[in-house]
Amino acid sequence: MVNAKTKWIYAVRCMSFALVTALLLLYASSVLSNGTDNHKFLFQDFYKASKNEVDVVYIGASGASWNWNPTVAFRETGLASQLLASERCPADAMPYLLAEAAKKDPALYVVDVHRFLGATSGDLAAVQSVLVNLRWSRNRLDAADDMLENYSEEEKIMKYSPLYFFHSRWNQLGARDFETVPYDFMGFSMRALSGSGIPAGAESAAAEPAAPKEEQLENLNLFLEKCRGLRGKILFVEAPNDGSLAQYERYIQNLVTQMGCDYLNASEYIDEIGMEDGDYQGGHHLTVYGAEKYTVWLSQYLERAYGIPDRREESGFREKARYEQQYEAYQAYKISHGVMLHKYLESVASPRYCVLIAVKDEASSGLDERDIEKLRNLGFIQTPAGVYRASYAAAESGGELIDEKITAEESGESVAISGILPDGTPFSLESGGYKASNHASVCVDGKEYSVNGRGLNIVVYDNLDHKVIDSAAFDTFLSNKPVTR
Amino acid sequence: MSVTSFAFFVFFAVSLPVYYLAPRRFQWYALLLFSLVFFLSSPEPRTIVYAAVSILATWYCARQFDGEAVKSAAPERRGVKAGGGFARALLPGAFSLALQALLLWILNAAPGDLSGMRPVVISLAAVLALYFLIPSRWHWRLAFLHSVVFLVFCLLRWAPGLKGRVFLGAGVAALFFAAARCSRGRGPRLNKKAALALGLTINLGMLAALKYNGFLVGNLNRILRLSIPAPQWAAPMGISFYTFSALAYLLGCYWGDTEAQKNPGKTALFIGFFPILTSGPILRYGETGPALFGGRRFDYKAVTFGLQRMLWGLFLKLVVSARLAVVVNTIYGDTETYPGFYIWLAAALFMFQLYTDFSGCMEIILGASECYGLRLPENFRTPFFSRSVQEFWQRWHITLGGWMRDFVLYPVLRTGLWKRMTKWIRAHWGKRAAKQIPNYLGMLCVWLLMGLWHGGAWKYIVGQGLWFWACIVLSRALEPLFKKMTALLRVNTDCFSWHLFQSLRVFALVALGNMFFRLDSICMVFRTWRAGFSYNPWIFFDDSLYLLGLDRKNFTVSMLGLAVLLLISALQEKHGSVRELISRQNLPFRWTVYIGLLLAVVVLGQYGPGYDAAAFIYERF
Incomplete structure (x- = not known):
């Protein structure tokens, strides 16, 4: 017979074992079940934010996390916002994301309309992205029931155990499963650094309304129903897009405006936003540069239309440091990963940075008007444009030219520049064209940074942090100007 | 329901507390109910009828050997009196009817529509009418027949779907109830040999008809140059296992080694105890029967040891066997592409696959039974340490x-x-x-x-x-x-x-x-042996092994799993129970082992969508 004391020992031991095991399994689940993207950090950011420090929650799918940059919004207008989105977010997750967003009690909910036209079944990984990251609550269970409605009994197990599906990812685990991914900035997913031209239908805001699928409408109605109980306002938005779904979006626009909600179609304002080539990534996503423009424009609009306060100078706003820190990281990442020359030059056009350029071989053939304009905006006067196989070296800081030298076309001479950067750091540049030394050198504080590739060898120096933050060679001999780092 | 399925673990997690919370004299009822639910969860729930027939036949025939008990019981004491017992005769039918009505109500089947009830009502009316027309000595047969009719009706009417499974379960329960009532009545008496012959014929006949019909008809067609189509009957899960358990019980009773069980429910529990339905072991009534029916208190050690055993079984099946199966299937699936040493590698790995699959399943079954406080006979004892083929089979x-x-x-x-x-x-x-x-x-x-x-x-x-x-x-x-x-x-x-x-x-x-065992035919085996004589030893050195369906990491896991298996087998051979050995270690070490094993199963296990973890090689035997 087991006495009472032993029974207690057994009970405590069992409970401790169960607890340790459960914690380990939860950890394994959180690591293994995030297969599709970095949403773990997006949701963590959302939950981390204090309840009274979120004014706007932007809800949607990748269209939200690629297009809205909370750090830029705060930097430009002082708007405190959070994203609540996941890659390929199922349409039927939207009402539950809204309910989750309401837990932060924001003044405004910005809802990406495009997501209502997404799939409601057939993408289990997308369902998982939402379910794994939503905190355990009644809302999560309801979301699971709704989203898994059209899936098999086995797939419905995900409601309770995502690990059942994603444990086999163990052999694909990498650093990104354990650490914050470098391209995540408060949920903003900086992954599109190269883009296409303005899509043909980008301005086709006017279209004959057409009803979406029945299940999409049902889902929209459920969403609108949930909107009724909210204290904050709702704004349905269409980010700049290719207009391929305009007829359905017009239908939704009519429906939601009849319900008394606000609707904003940003495609109607692409000139005002300043959208241009390289700002779009496919039909419904923007590049990091397009997202920056859209974010600035929309945050200004929200400030005007909804009186969202500017939190930049507000004392006691605890999140300020985080926004600023993330913005700095975002800028550094954007520069160090830039691949489009004209956008890159636009990114470094700041009083904070010094730009040092040395040409190797040939750098003029691929330069177009846009690039030349951006170089001029930086303060360079001559630029290598139109001087075939010339040697060229130049340095500027915050739009002020420090020095610039160029030789004649196909010259056998090299050029060299040396001087002092605004913070007192010495630098020296050497450039040899194809017929000269065919070499490019950029030394800062005695250290060589040049990639020494054909075309423009650019080194960016941060005047505040006193360090080189990027070194890249854009092969401007070729029209597509590939970059090497 | 496979013992590696998510459903089984939910079922197990629910059934275990229910079992221990039940009063001890009712615990065997709980086990019987779990077995019924387990059987009904099979892809072909109607196969429970075959099992029910086999169990009833075994029970009935075994009862015939228990001569003393039958002789001493006067007809009055045994139930139906001549010309009386109307209610008793109708009891099974009424029970069936009540069950159906209750289930219809619970399942809310077509509210207001009683068409589903009509056949039941008609059958009851027929029983009533017949009762007055037939002599009293036929009443027990009528009651029994009514239950059977009800069961067949359920089978035809509602077999598919959850509702069908519930009705089928109710039908089987009604049949056993009827059998229990009839056992107290005046049943026909058979002599010992006839009863044995009947029991063997029914059990072996069903086994032959359901499992060997293709083989028998195929050979008959070949010998007599006929073209009789082989019937496609679904055999109940574990038919060979429970039939052999039933035969052991029947023969034991016949030889006087075992006393016949009076209660058909207990006979059903012995033959159809749910963990053994997947892959055995084959039970002996004398060793297991009494333990099954006696109640027991919660035993911490038994439950924890049982759970450890289940975990080890899951490791063998999901981590080792499932991976080895990929390599074996790839090689045996195309022996022209994979000749020479590949063949012998597949032969060796199949040995381990078969062992980890079968013994893994057995560990889960024995572990689950241990959690209920039941020690079932062992089916494996480190076979790879055998020094002769005969010893291997021991x-x-x-x-x-x-x-x-x-x-x-x-x-x-x-x-x-x-x-x-x-x-x-x-x-x-x-x-x-x-x-x-x-x-x-x-x-x-x-x-x-x-x-x-x-x-x-x-x-x-x-x-x-x-x-x-x-x-x-x-x-x-x-x-x-x-x-x-x-x-x-x-x-x-x-x-x-x-x-x-x-x-x-x-x-x-x-x-x-x-x-x-593994290849499709005898000819295929000889062809494969011939293909095995190609010389290609470089496959062990040039990464060819990672092109057999498992990448480097998964292949490494399978090899590590085998190493752990051999280590545990060696410890078992030397020290006996490894669980006892571990239980004597300090808590941090023990927990590290248990949690490590659990995480290995959860993370490295080949289960979930895209895997067929539920399939066991011996499951359809």
């Missing part, structure tokens, strides 16, 4: 081997025919031959049956029967010669290297026999 699928020995070999050797044959051989060929030849022939019967047990195909009879019989007979016949050779060559037969050599020899012989 360590591999032990309950089947024991069954064959007790119910086939010994009875065969005791028959008059064998005795006469022994006498004849002694007279003509001498004493030694008389000692050996009848024995070998008896073993031949056993091994032919062993082969047939594995499946209705000649490849099983040859590969799982004759091959091993030949190995054992040759090793016995040539034993004196081997002894002389080892003495002549001064071989030390009492050292590790010799034991290792013997174990590897057994492993190779069994692996060759198991190729018959």
Whole structure:
């Protein structure tokens, strides 16, 4: 017979074992079940934010996390916002994301309309992205029931155990499963650094309304129903897009405006936003540069239309440091990963940075008007444009030219520049064209940074942090100007 | 419901507390109910009817051997009196009706629509009418028949879907209830031999009809040049296992070794105890029956040891076996692309796959039973340490081997025919031959049956029967010669290297026999053996092994899993129970082992979508 004391020992031991095991399994689940993207950090950011420090929650799918940059919004207008989105977010997750967003009690909910036209079944990984990251609550269970409605009994197990599906990812685990991914900035997913031209239908805001699928409408109605109980306002938005779904979006626009909600179609304002080539990534996503423009424009609009306060100078706003820190990281990442020359030059056009350029071989053939304009905006006067196989070296800081030298076309001479950067750091540049030394050198504080590739060898120096933050060679001999780092 | 499925673990997690919370005298009812639910969860729930018939036949026939009990009971005490007991006769029908009404209400089947009830009402009305028309001695038959009719009706009307499963379960329950009522009434009496013949015929007949119909009809067609189509009947899960348990019980009762069980529900629990339905073991009533029906208190050690055992079984099945299966399937699926050493690699890995699959399943079953406080017989005892083929079969699928020995070999050797044959051989060929030849022939019967047990195909009879019989007979016949050779060559037969050599020899012989088991036909086996003579040893050095369906990481996991298995087997061989060994260690070490194993199963296990973790090689036997 087991006495009472032993029974207690057994009970405590069992409970401790169960607890340790459960914690380990939860950890394994959180690591293994995030297969599709970095949403773990997006949701963590959302939950981390204090309840009274979120004014706007932007809800949607990748269209939200690629297009809205909370750090830029705060930097430009002082708007405190959070994203609540996941890659390929199922349409039927939207009402539950809204309910989750309401837990932060924001003044405004910005809802990406495009997501209502997404799939409601057939993408289990997308369902998982939402379910794994939503905190355990009644809302999560309801979301699971709704989203898994059209899936098999086995797939419905995900409601309770995502690990059942994603444990086999163990052999694909990498650093990104354990650490914050470098391209995540408060949920903003900086992954599109190269883009296409303005899509043909980008301005086709006017279209004959057409009803979406029945299940999409049902889902929209459920969403609108949930909107009724909210204290904050709702704004349905269409980010700049290719207009391929305009007829359905017009239908939704009519429906939601009849319900008394606000609707904003940003495609109607692409000139005002300043959208241009390289700002779009496919039909419904923007590049990091397009997202920056859209974010600035929309945050200004929200400030005007909804009186969202500017939190930049507000004392006691605890999140300020985080926004600023993330913005700095975002800028550094954007520069160090830039691949489009004209956008890159636009990114470094700041009083904070010094730009040092040395040409190797040939750098003029691929330069177009846009690039030349951006170089001029930086303060360079001559630029290598139109001087075939010339040697060229130049340095500027915050739009002020420090020095610039160029030789004649196909010259056998090299050029060299040396001087002092605004913070007192010495630098020296050497450039040899194809017929000269065919070499490019950029030394800062005695250290060589040049990639020494054909075309423009650019080194960016941060005047505040006193360090080189990027070194890249854009092969401007070729029209597509590939970059090497 | 497979023992590796998510559903099983939910079922187990629910059933275990229910079992221990139930009053001890009702615990066996709980087990019976769990078994019914488990059976109904199979893909073909209607197969429960076959099982029910087999159980009832076994119970009824076994009762006929219990002569004393029947003789001493006066008809009055046994229930239905002549001309009376109207209610008793109708009880099964009324019970069926009440169950159906209740279920219709619970399941809310077509509110307001009583069409589903109509056949039941009609059948009850028919019973009522018939009752007045037939003599009283037929009343028990009528009650029984009504239950059967109800069951068949359920089978045809509602077999698919959850509702059908519930109705089917109710039907089977009603049938057993009817049987229990009838057992107290005036049933027909059979003499012992007739009862045994009936029991054997029904059990073996159903086994033959459901499992071997293709084999029988195919061979009949081939011999008589006919073209009879083979019926496509679904066999209940674990039919070979529960049939053999039933036969062991029946024969035990017949020989007087076991007392017949009066309660058909208890007989049903013994034969259909749910964990054994997947892959055995084959039970003996005398060893397991009483333990099944006696209640027990919660035992911390039994439950934790049981859970540990289940975890180990899951590790073997989900981490090791499932991965090895990928490699084996790739090689055997295309032996032209994978000749030479690939073939022998597949043969070796299939041995481990088969072992980890079968013993993994067995660990889960025995572990689950242990959690209920029941110790079922072991089916494996580190078979890879065997030094002869005969010893291998004493360590591999032990309950089947024991069954064959007790119910086939010994009875065969005791028959008059064998005795006469022994006498004849002694007279003509001498004493030694008389000692050996009848024995070998008896073993031949056993091994032919062993082969047939594995499946209705000649490849099983040859590969799982004759091959091993030949190995054992040759090793016995040539034993004196081997002894002389080892003495002549001064071989030390009492050292590790010799034991290792013997174990590897057994492993190779069994692996060759198991190729018959794994490959599609005998011809295919010979073709594969021939393909095995290509020379390509570089496959072990040039990363070719990682192109067999498992990437480097997964291949490494499977090899590490095998290493752990061999380590545990070695510990088991040396120290006995490894669980006891671990339980004597300090808590941090113990927990590290348990949690490590659990995480290995959860993370490295091959389950979930895209995997067929639920399928066991021995599951359809």
